[in-house]
Amino acid sequence: MSSTIEVKNLAKVFRVPEKSPGLRGALSSLFFRKFREIWAVKELSFSIQKGELVGFLGANGAGKTTTLKMLSGLLHPTSGQVQVLGFTPHQRRIQFLKQISLVMGQRSQLWWEIPAQETLKLNKEIFELGDSEYQETLSELVEVLELQECLDIPVKRLSLGQRMKAELCAALLHRPSLLLLDEPTLGLDVVMQKKMRQFIREYNQRYRATILLTSHNMDDVVALCDRVIIIERGQMLYDGELNRVVERYAPHKLMTVDFQSVVDTERVAALGKIVSNGGSRMVLEIPRKEVSSVASRLLSQFPVVDLTITETPLDDVVRRIFTRTLEK
Ligand SMILES: Nc1ncnc2c1ncn2[C@@H]1O[C@H](COP(=O)(O)OP(=O)(O)OP(=O)(O)O)[C@@H](O)[C@H]1O
Numbered sequence: 001m002s003s004t005i006e007v008k009n010l011a012k013v014f015r016v017p018e019k020s021p022g023l024r025g026a027l028s029s030l031f032f033r034k035f036r037e038i039w040a041v042k043e044l045s046f047s048i049q050k051g052e053l054v055g056f057l058g059a060n061g062a063g064k065t066t067t068l069k070m071l072s073g074l075l076h077p078t079s080g081q082v083q084v085l086g087f088t089p090h091q092r093r094i095q096f097l098k099q100i101s102l103v104m105g106q107r108s109q110l111w112w113e114i115p116a117q118e119t120l121k122l123n124k125e126i127f128e129l130g131d132s133e134y135q136e137t138l139s140e141l142v143e144v145l146e147l148q149e150c151l152d153i154p155v156k157r158l159s160l161g162q163r164m165k166a167e168l169c170a171a172l173l174h175r176p177s178l179l180l181l182d183e184p185t186l187g188l189d190v191v192m193q194k195k196m197r198q199f200i201r202e203y204n205q206r207y208r209a210t211i212l213l214t215s216h217n218m219d220d221v222v223a224l225c226d227r228v229i230i231i232e233r234g235q236m237l238y239d240g241e242l243n244r245v246v247e248r249y250a251p252h253k254l255m256t257v258d259f260q261s262v263v264d265t266e267r268v269a270a271l272g273k274i275v276s277n278g279g280s281r282m283v284l285e286i287p288r289k290e291v292s293s294v295a296s297r298l299l300s301q302f303p304v305v306d307l308t309i310t311e312t313p314l315d316d317v318v319r320r321i322f323t324r325t326l327e328k
């Protein structure tokens with residue numbers, strides 16, 4: 001069977017007008033418009049199978065939202081191929097739209113001035129849902145998302161968390177088999193974030209829905225995604241198991257050593273880089289391959305009381321990937 005999402009050498013270039021400063025610049029740009037090209041997405045290839053829940057990560061401006069917009073057909077790719085559920089997204093066929101949903105944390109699909117209920121009714125018509133099907137899905141969503149008191153209040157008066165839940169309700173009314181979530185927990189409090197994560201996981205498992213989600217919140221990613229795709233400046237940086245990100249991008253392990261008494265810092269520093277020094281407790285950064293030899297040297301040369309070896313925390317690694325300060 002073919003993949004739910006199949007992307008090959010996908011690229012999106014935005015042409016933005018370049019303005020020269022001053023009146024003269026403004027005048028000349030009226031006649032000779034100069035453009036600058038922004039390669040938001042560049043030669044991106046990946047595929048996602050039915051039922052997968054994949055994290056789509058990258059620094060600000062890496063090209064995540066642009067990619068999701070191309071996958072949902074809101075944007076036309078500059079080059080490359082995209083197949084989603086067997087369709088070409090930007091053709092926006094109704095059969096395609098009926099099976100997908102794009103939820104963006106920063107942008108609302110609900111009408112601001114009227115209660116969410118009205119938008120839901122409109123969606124019912126757009127997606128040609130039958131009365132009983134609509135009622136059934138709606139009451140289920142209202143219950144799970146605890147939306148009982150929210151649907152008849154104008155959307156602009158809802159709290160951010162309530163609005164996000166109403167947003168999700170509108171996005172799921174037609175039970176899409178592919179869900180593209182762009183920062184679904186943005187601005188939510190910790191309790192709401194947890195509920196949202198639980199809901200996303202359940203939706204994935206219950207309907208074998210395919211979910212691709214972007215987030216800057218590591219808790220979302222760790223809780224939900226076994227697989228992550230990390231992009232940098234529109235290009236693929238990593239595609240694989242979340243667990244292996246650490247292995248691949250953190251060449252060091254951390255060694256916490258408790259000494260019986262204060263030891264000579266310089267002698268310890270000869271064995272590895274000291275990242276924190278609390279006198280009788282030090283944390284060393286040791287290249288993976290040297291961990292066992294350094295440990296045995298420490299034990300034989302110093303009065304060691306305790307020694308623990310840990311991985312660099314995952315969020316540290318991802319933060320380093322995002323801030324592009326990776327060790328080579
Ligand atoms: N409509 C547009 N016109 C011009 N440039 C754009 C447009 N949309 C996005 N870009 C540019 O494309 C690049 C990728 O933007 P995109 O929104 O996809 O990033 P992102 O990974 O979603 O970032 P964030 O984490 O901040 O949401 C950025 O440099 C952005 O400025």
Ligand SMILES: [Mg+2]
Nearest residue numbers: 064065066182
């Ligand atoms: Mg974005």
